[in-house]
Amino acid sequence: MPQVIAARYELVELLGSGGMGAVWRARDRMLDREVAIKEVALPAGLDEEQRGRVHARTFREARSAARLDHPGIVTVHDVVEHEDRPWIVMQLVRAPALDRVISREGALPPARVAAIGADVLDALRAAHAAGVVHRDVKPGNVLLPHHRAVLTDFGIATVAGDETLTQAGAIVGSPAYLAPELARHQRASPASDLWSLGATLYAAVEGRPPYQRQDVWGVMAAVLDDEPDPMRQAGPLRPVLEGLLRKDPEQRIRTEDAIHRLRQIAQGTPQPGSAPPAVGGAPVRDMTMPPAPPPPTVEAPPRRSNAQRWAILIPAGVLAAVLVAAVIVFVVFVNGDDDNAGTGSTPGARSQGPGGSATASRPATGTPPGFESYSGTFAAAVPQGWKQEQAGRDVSFTDPDASATRGIFFQHLADTTGNEAAHLNSAAQKFQNDSSYAAYKQVAWRENIPFQDGKAAEFEFTFTKSGKAGRCRVRVFSYDGALSMAFLVSGRHNWQDSNAKFDTFLSTFRRP
The missing domain is CATH 1.10.510.10 (Transferase(Phosphotransferase) domain 1)
Known part of the structure; x- marks a missing residue:
């Protein structure tokens, strides 16, 4: 008589086993489909408290894995407890490892x-x-x-x-x-x-x-x-x-x-003689950049109460995208004592400029832990509790902790699309030639990134501003019939966490 797990999953065939348990081909009696089910074997020598922690973590990991929806990830369907140990129910993939x-x-x-x-x-x-x-x-x-x-x-x-x-x-x-x-x-x-x-x-x-x-x-x-x-x-x-x-x-x-x-x-077309890109290394370009087209007509950056102070940073003749980015860097790295910074504002407070409407809420279904949903010009998951400011189609999200020194920004650049890499290359050259960015160093270049309505391009650079070591990541892309930019600026001391948050923002970015 076949063994049945949790009164539902009938074990059919042992597919493999190892130190952490065994994997079976099984039949889900309720849905009448084949699944893979993993019996998680607990190591010998654990006391009751340790076994409890392993059980709790198994269920937690399975729930995390079940959130993932990607063709390259084996889907987790269920996690059950049977004979005092966890069993993980997964999509059955008939293929060799x-x-x-x-x-x-x-x-x-x-x-x-x-x-x-x-x-x-x-x-x-x-x-x-x-x-x-x-x-x-x-x-x-x-x-x-x-x-x-x-x-x-x-x-x-x-x-x-x-x-x-x-x-x-x-x-x-x-x-x-x-x-x-x-x-x-x-x-x-x-x-x-x-x-x-x-x-x-x-x-x-x-x-x-x-x-x-x-x-x-x-x-x-x-x-x-x-x-x-x-x-x-x-x-x-x-x-x-x-x-x-x-x-x-x-x-x-x-x-x-x-x-x-x-x-x-x-595809058989590797770049000959290429070296691996590295933090602190030379800028990497995976293909020869085409000549940059003439800069598009771009909306001016949003005006805020400290616009006059921003003006002292921005060099003349800079492409509008660079001007916007320069403003952002200045706000985050220079204006630590400005307006709401350090005034005890409530985390999660939201403000809205003229011409825009947006909502931010507590985490909803499908929103990663530590994030909340934003819906306005676009929809995305944004770090929970970060301060939001909006003007027209532009929006910023900044960490209310003044010592964190980081923010994520979205800017509408022009009512045109395409040539993202060429526009970004022009912007990168302007940054490089701007002497106001002390210790500027480009550390990464990426293009042909499938994103939204075309192929996005992005670059990263490190710099020092007001004695603070910072790092920026800029992505230019076509979205909703326009050229747009998403931009992360962060202190280098917390770059890894900030960059992970930016990755989540980009991966959840979509039309509202």
Whole structure:
């Protein structure tokens, strides 16, 4: 007689098992469909309190994974408790995992690995935008149905890690694919997933993990201290893998850069001799920029009470997009004592300028934790409690904590569309030539980013203003028949968190 889980899921066939449990093919009796169900095995030696924490975290991780809706992510349908342990019910994907393909075929061609990497990274980008970190990206969690790659086991395979990593002799997960910061018991972040993806792609193209040592402890030591073993098969993938496998999370290649390069390699058109983009490195351009068209006629930036003070910053003859960005940087980095800053204003308070209407509310269904929904000129998830100001079609969201020094801004630039990269290139040159931005350094350039009504372009730069070290990320794109700009400015001390918030803002940006 078949075993039935939670009076609903009938176990049919064991698909695989490991240290963290077993995966079964099962039939959902209620909906009459096949599913995959994962039996989460709890490690031996846990006391009742630890088991309770593992259970709670399993349910929490499953709920987080269930929020994700992306073709590259295995859908989580349900999580139930049976025989005093959690079971995760997932979409059944009939496809081999990457580790089995590597075992069967050996090292895979760089173009094929690049296509796999682009698919997985696109899935990770969606997850990170929703506030979900995978924490266990490895070949065994990458499934390969026909002509695509799908990522499974979001956060589920490591639910017991907190309880077992500190026990003598116990290591949970796959050390060869564990980011160095996680091996040091630091908090997982999107950058951790990028490192694990780099190790996964390394294994696919080289036929072996990036560290081959005699035992697990040797692997762990190498992950912490050594560079990956020399690559012999990677070819055009080498710069991307080097960018993903940097030990410092802040120095790893950015997601958009990596996706763009991986897609180029998959299509057989990698940029020859390219080096991995890096924070603090030279600006990266993935293709030769066309000559910039004449600047469009652009609306003037919104006037506010401190407009006269802004004017001292803005150099003459600057493209309107640059002028707007300069104003924003000045407001955030110079006007710390201006108007509402430091006056004890209530977090979440909202103000509205003339000509605009908008609403912001508490988190709604589908809004990531820590964010609230905004609807006005556009709709998006914005950081909860950030101060909103609007004038016409332009809107800003700034952290009410004066010490945080960060904000997200949307600007209407012109009643035209297209040529986003060319316009942005002109703006970037103006920034570079503006002596008022001390220690200016462009650190990233991206174009042909699928976004809204065309291909967006964006760049990042670091600078110093009023003695504060800052970083900016500017995206120009076509939206609703017009050229628009989304802009993040942040202190470098909290850049990673600010940039993650901006990613969520962009990924949820849509028409109201």
